[in-house]
Amino acid sequence: MPIARPAASVTLDGFELRVLHIPLVSPFTTSFGTETVREVIVVRALTPDGDGWGEIVTQAAPLYSSEYTQSAWDVALRFLAPAILDARTLAPEQVAGVLEPFVGHRMAKAGLELAVLDAALRAEGRAFGEYLGAVRDAVPSGVSVGIQADPAALVDRVGGYLDEGYVRIKIKIKPGRDVADTAAVRDAFGAIPLRVDANSAYTLADAELLAELDRFDLLLIEQPLQEDDLVDHAALARRLRTPVCLDESIVSAKAATDAIALGAAAVVNVKAGRVGGYLEAVRVHDVCRDAGIPVWCGGMLETGIGRAANAALAALPGFTLPGDVSASSRFYARDIVTEPAVLEDGHVRVPTGPGLGIEIDQVALDDFTVERTLLRR
Ligand code: OSB
Ligand code: MG
Numbered sequence: 212m213p214i215a216r217p218a219a220s221v222t223l224d225g226f227e228l229r230v231l232h233i234p235l236v237s238p239f240t241t242s243f244g245t246e247t248v249r250e251v252i253v254v255r256a257l258t259p260d261g262d263g264w265g266e267i268v269t270q271a272a273p274l275y276s277s278e279y280t281q282s283a284w285d286v287a288l289r290f291l292a293p294a295i296l297d298a299r300t301l302a303p304e305q306v307a308g309v310l311e312p313f314v315g316h317r318m319a320k321a322g323l324e325l326a327v328l329d330a331a332l333r334a335e336g337r338a339f340g341e342y343l344g345a346v347r348d349a350v351p352s353g354v355s356v357g358i359q360a361d362p363a364a365l366v367d368r369v370g371g372y373l374d375e376g377y378v379r380i381k382i383k384i385k386p387g388r389d390v391a392d393t394a395a396v397r398d399a400f401g402a403i404p405l406r407v408d409a410n411s412a413y414t415l416a417d418a419e420l421l422a423e424l425d426r427f428d429l430l431l432i433e434q435p436l437q438e439d440d441l442v443d444h445a446a447l448a449r450r451l452r453t454p455v456c457l458d459e460s461i462v463s464a465k466a467a468t469d470a471i472a473l474g475a476a477a478v479v480n481v482k483a484g485r486v487g488g489y490l491e492a493v494r495v496h497d498v499c500r501d502a503g504i505p506v507w508c509g510g511m512l513e514t515g516i517g518r519a520a521n522a523a524l525a526a527l528p529g530f531t532l533p534g535d536v537s538a539s540s541r542f543y544a545r546d547i548v549t550e551p552a553v554l555e556d557g558h559v560r561v562p563t564g565p566g567l568g569i570e571i572d573q574v575a576l577d578d579f580t581v582e583r584t585l586l587r588r
Pocket of ligand 2: 434
């Protein structure tokens, strides 16, 4: 469903952007690399009625998508933020239209839009979840587990998360670390809800190898092929029993519609950053729901800002599968919000306070800041 009740306009006096370096509790390894420190951009929208907060979920290098910290920093400061400030007074639903002439850079756009949304909803005293159309007050919490040194270490790590209460496990795979890793987890833990995520590490020529994963009764295989390989994903899907879920390929609601029409996606991972914002994420949810395609909320190692927003998004009715909305402690010993998301009986609560429902821990924010700039109109 579209947003039932739009937000009131806000007047924007400026944007503050910061690059943060936040240590991770353990390295996070995917098919495209290892992160030990989360580099992320935090956005503060300044209005006469108070601040709004957003997060640009790019990584330091363009490995998951073409965007990266410095590309987002540059495009946000040079083009996107000035365009929003030129509009001066606008409703959050108008931000995407103002930014539409600028091609791509969806994560940068999403972070700016989120800050405007938070400012507008805080001013109205409305919670982000209620605004988006949330129908749950808590969401089941899954965890995304990076590639470990060996299958035994992976089993240890997965066991720890299961002990904490995570209700679904996703393991990262890559060529050479696929069948044996998956087998080790299945052997150790039996019929747990299990997925694998390849982050584009394979080609259609690997179809036979990927079909070996069918015997593990996985919930899905996420993004085995490249971002623009929609036709190949459809061909692969015909050769696998495991449902194919797309992440990187779904850059918009239109992309979701096309992927579904082609038979390239039986399931969709929704990430607001990847699709250009939470409002476009709701539209992805809507087209998938209309097509009978289940969706779940992905993650980009969000700080407490984006994590609160993801919990709200994941509470929409079409999010019928547990997402990667884990507790803050899965990634961070110290977060930048005063009450980081926690795991309660396998769930993460949807915040109910005004806007994103979080308070920034200013000391932590300052401690993690490595670069900062203020753009005033
Ligand atoms: O593919 O889902 C992915 C993190 C960074 C980039 C891509 C992905 C991920 C994750 C982590 O899997 C999910 C999370 O934030 O918990
Ligand atoms: Mg993924």
